[in-house]
Amino acid sequence: MSIGHTGRCLCGDVVYDTGSAPLWVTICYCRFCQRATGSDRMIEPIFEHETFDFTKGHPSVFTLASEGSGKAVHVHFCSTCGTKLALTFERWPDRLGIYIGTLDDPTSIVATPENSKHIFVREARPGTILPPGVKTYDSHATENDGTPIAPTVYGSPHVTGQ
Secondary structure, three states, rough: OOOEEEEEEEEEEEEEOOOOOOOOOEEEOHHHHHHHOOOOOOEEEEEHHHOOOOEEEEEEEEEEEEEEOEEEEEEEEEEOOEEEEEEEEEEOOEEEOOHHEHHHHHHHOOOHHHHHEEEHHHHOOOOOOEOOEEEEEEOOOOOOOEOOOOOOEEEOOEEEEO
């Protein structure tokens, strides 16, 4: 029995099991994530890649270079219905992110100030409200070499573009 979370694409041809709880939740406002989701942000729980398993079907993969790091980002999607399911990264080969909306129970993972970070807030739509107490970053949370970047944490709700 898995201790993780399960999810699938729209048509059910590709199913996954995360195999574990998320390491953290990233909320990303970059243009890549905006385009990939068709929304103003992506909510992306991050897991250990080794615990994750596609239990039914095999997704197709689209690869492109990240505008932020220049490293390859691999988008795993169902070739039948087009649902994007997961991301893997050249920069972090031991990590995998999922599109939270593909979970069987998307409410089973909650982003809290303790487990989340908001990245690429400089690309957030004007008027985006960042909650107080969360770690925010203008771009990535680390340099390309892995050096951590200090977050900004607001004491009250912060509205971008103002």
